[in-house]
Amino acid sequence: MTETFIIHLERAAGRRPHVDNIMRMSPYPARIWPACDGAAMDAKVRDQLVSSESLFQPTYPFALSMGEIGCFESHRTVWRHMVENELAAALILEDDVAIDKNVLTAALALAEAHISNLGYIQFQVREVKPPFSVVEQSGKTSLIRPEIIPLRTSAQLVSLDAARALLAASAQIDRPVDGFLQLFWETTIRPHCVVPSGVSDLTQASGGSTVSRRRSLMQKLKAAADRWTYRRRIAELSRQNS
Numbered sequence: 034m035t036e037t038f039i040i041h042l043e044r045a046a047g048r049r050p051h052v053d054n055i056m057r058m059s060p061y062p063a064r065i066w067p068a069c070d071g072a073a074m075d076a077k078v079r080d081q082l083v084s085s086e087s088l089f090q091p092t093y094p095f096a097l098s099m100g101e102i103g104c105f106e107s108h109r110t111v112w113r114h115m116v117e118n119e120l121a122a123a124l125i126l127e128d129d130v131a132i133d134k135n136v137l138t139a140a141l142a143l144a145e146a147h148i149s150n151l152g153y154i155q156f157q158v159r160e161v162k163p164p165f166s167v168v169e170q171s172g173k174t175s176l177i178r179p180e181i182i183p184l185r186t187s188a189q190l191v192s193l194d195a196a197r198a199l200l201a202a203s204a205q206i207d208r209p210v211d212g213f214l215q216l217f218w219e220t221t222i223r224p225h226c227v228v229p230s231g232v233s234d235l236t237q238a239s240g241g242s243t244v245s246r247r248r249s250l251m252q253k254l255k256a257a258a259d260r261w262t263y264r265r266r267i268a269e270l271s272r273q274n275s
Contacts, residue, residue, distance in 0.1 A: 034121060035145075035190075037063035038114075040107045041128040042070060048128045051235055058132040060141055061124055066111055068128075071103030082106065084205040089219045091266035093208035094259040105210040108186060109203055112196035119193060122148055126188050129236040130158065137231030139174045144190045144227050147176060152195030152222050153214070156188035156230035168225065175228050181271045182215040182224050188232040195222045215267055218274040 037059040041052050045068075056063045071079070083097055097105075111125050124141075137156070144154040147168070154176070165179040191199075202220045203213060217223035248256060 035061045035124060036120060037061045037124045037126060038066040038111050039063060039126045039128055040066050040068045040111070042068035042103070044070070045128065051131070052128045055126060055128070055130065055132060058134050058137075059124070059126075060134070060138060066107070069103040069106040069110065071099035071101070071106070074102070074106070082206060084207045086207070088205060088207040089213075089216050091263060091270065093212060094263050095208075095256070097206070097209065101209045102206070104186075105203070105206050105213070108210050109200060112191070112200040115191070115193055115196040116200060120196075122190060122192050123196070124188070124190050125186075126232075127186060129234060130187050131233045131235045133231045133233070135231070136229050139172065140227040140229065140231050141190070143169065143171050143174050143176050147225070148190050148192050149194075151225050152192045152198070153224040154190045155183065155185075155224050155226045156190070156232045157183050157226055157228070158185060158187045158230070158232055158234035159183070161226050161228055165226075173229070177226050177228060178223075179226055180275055181268055182217065183226065184211040184215070186211050186214070187234060188230065189224070198222050215271070218270060 039052055039055050039059075041048065052065060056065070074082075079102060083102060087093065108125065111123060114120070115123055122145075140156060144156075148154055161177060161179055161183055163180075165177040168176040168178055170176075198221055199214075206213065213220070214222075214224055
């Protein structure tokens with residue numbers, strides 16, 4: 034059985050109308066899943082979760098924000114629920130998405146045929162840029178294998194085996210969840226994508242991001258340089274391990 038989990042932070046009240054709409058549009062039995070608020074976590078629990086040293090290569094160049102910690106732990110709690118309840122697959126959605134039900138239905142039909150083998154299939158809200166290879170095509174819908182795993186965790190179909198592997202690999206964390214998912218050479222799970230996905234981004238319309246942080250101009254410039262270097266290394270390792 035497949036279920037839909039809509040990760041929703043209770044204090045993000047502006048998103049609740051969108052969450053209710055996602056519930057109505059869900060192709061599977063759906064529930065609202067309480068998002069973890071990183072700032073509200075028990076400090077000891079948070080310190081045990083977040084590593085003070087780099088766990089994986091390449092080293093992530095930024096400190097995790099409370100929002101990023103909470104977002105990662107929110108996904109981990111869904112994975113844990115899947116494992117504890119032996120849920121075969123789950124469609125995990127964040128609460129800032131909109132659904133085109135017809136397009137998503139076609140995307141899910143293709144994803145469902147491959148999820149037990151691939152484990153993790155993304156439904157991206159942005160165009161997936163090449164290079165990628167086409168695994169299978171059905172009408173206008175394609176299952177693709179991107180060389181570099183796209184960022185964002187807006188929507189994804191996850192198998193029980195993948196949830197188990199990702200949960201084990203994230204006993205401690207050192208980067209945001211979408212960055213962690215790029216490291217298929219570390220996690221053993223290589224996300225694929227279905228395009229078009231039938232999922233779009235409503236972050237601003239639904240009250241803005243709950244993860245972003247404020248930086249000064251100098252901090253932004255340094256961050257941009259560090260991010261460029263990090264992403265270049267991600268690209269290199271992705272090509273080496275493809």
